[in-house]
Amino acid sequence: MRTPLALVLLLCLALPVWAQDPGSTLRQSEEQAAKTKEEVDRLAARERDLSGKIAAIEGRVRAAEKEIAERERRLEAVRAEERKAQAEHDRLAAHKAAIVEDLRRLMQGLWPMHVKNLQNRFQGLSSWEAMDRRFTWMSHVYEATRHKLDEARQTQMRLDANLERQKRLAAETQAQLNRVNQAKDVLLAERLSLRHALAQVRDERRDLESELADILATIKELRYQVGAVGERRMEAQRGRLPWPAKERTVSVFNPSATPPRNGLGLALGQDAPVRAVFWGKVVHNDVLRGFGRVVILFHGDDYYSLYAFLAESDLRPGQEVEKDEVVGTAGFYPEAQGPGLYFELRFHQKPINPDAWLNAAH
Structure with a gap:
């Protein structure tokens, strides 16, 4: 009697599986396949669109x-x-x-x-x-x-x-x-x-140093000639540059730290203006992953200044700005746990200590 009872129980347990509609499983597979195809088509269309844009940009680059x-x-x-x-x-x-x-x-x-x-x-x-x-x-x-x-x-x-x-x-x-x-x-x-x-x-994730190296290399290739002479030469401004903003310093230049600190961090007031430390040409005004809006000014002779974590900036690439002209307003800066600015000076694409260039009256 035990054997027939076991068979009955086994049949009862198997019934739900046999009772499932084969068409339902097929429809689910078809829906999943359709979604996958739709996603593939979307990605392919995006790739074609980007490829077309890249080709058009490359054509304009060659013409320029x-x-x-x-x-x-x-x-x-x-x-x-x-x-x-x-x-x-x-x-x-x-x-x-x-x-x-x-x-x-x-x-x-x-x-x-x-x-x-x-x-x-x-x-x-x-x-x-x-x-x-x-x-x-x-x-x-x-x-x-x-x-x-x-x-x-x-x-x-x-x-x-x-x-x-x-x-x-x-x-x-x-x-x-x-x-x-x-x-x-x-x-x-x-x-x-x-x-x-x-x-x-x-779809690369790159650190700021890689981003800046790429951007500055692109700028250097163009061999801008800004005609800086006399007092308009950056090298004559050591120890005389104004501060980009005047508030509390929260991080200092320390390239040997981990991670390296290649500039100064300042805590600023809400919507505080950030000013150019010297006359120059705007060569970058865009968002860099992890550093918010970043403005880069070229001062001639391979000198650059960088202003990061800006809330906004109306400057356009190619525009020339004067010393003390507003380049943007302070945005959220993690080091300051509020509004602030991350500032760098660079020479030949390498960071240099801003303390040696900014005037001491801060």
């Missing part, structure tokens, strides 16, 4: 690079003309100096004789031949002096024309440089856009 090469060729041609004009100016100036020296010697010999003739008239001349000889000699000296004066006048006129030409060439050089940098601004925006699109495809 070609335009920049042509503009830089024109700029170099104008600069070559400038060098020729300067060489001509130097030659004319040397020629004029030689003429002035010749005139000085002529006048040294002529003037005493002229005064003596006025005083003595024709005294001391024993014959008409002697008088003729003196007259002929004086005529030659006067003629040589007039010739030198005319030569000096013409040389001065050529010098004046040369200076005007140099002014015109200088203005043309600046205009060409502005056009080159404007084209580079466009190219920079396109390259950063391309970099962003490629990152979307790769």
Whole structure:
């Protein structure tokens, strides 16, 4: 009796499995397959869309690079003309100096004789031949002096024309440089856009150092020429730069720390303005993962300043800003547990200690 009872129990336990509708399981599989196909199609469409955008950006990058090469060729041609004009100016100036020296010697010999003739008239001349000889000699000296004066006048006129030409060439050089940098601004925006699109495809998670290295390398490739001279040169500002904001310091430069601290951290008031420490060109204004909105200014000679965790910034890439001009407002900075700023200075893409550059009156 035990065996039939066991079989009955086994049959009862198996009934729910046999009772399931095979069509239901099939429908679930079909629905899952449809969802999977839909997701695959969506990802494929996104990939095609990104690939199309990347191809379009790459086309614009190539066009911009070609335009920049042509503009830089024109700029170099104008600069070559400038060098020729300067060489001509130097030659004319040397020629004029030689003429002035010749005139000085002529006048040294002529003037005493002229005064003596006025005083003595024709005294001391024993014959008409002697008088003729003196007259002929004086005529030659006067003629040589007039010739030198005319030569000096013409040389001065050529010098004046040369200076005007140099002014015109200088203005043309600046205009060409502005056009080159404007084209580079466009190219920079396109390259950063391309970099962003490629990152979307790769879906990479990168640290700030890798992001900055990539961005600064892109900027360096463009070889911006900002024409900084004298007090507009960053290297002349060591120990004199204003602070980007004036509040409490919460972290200091310490590249040997783990992780390295490559800049300064400041706790600021809500919506506190953050200001440029020096004149420069905006080369980046975008969000970097983990550092909020980041503005990077290029100051020439491979110097950069970086302002991170900004709440907002209205600056556009390519825009030039002056020292103390507002670059944005303070956003949430984790180190400050509230509004704040993370600030870096870089030279040749490497972080440098801001304490050596910012003025001590903080």
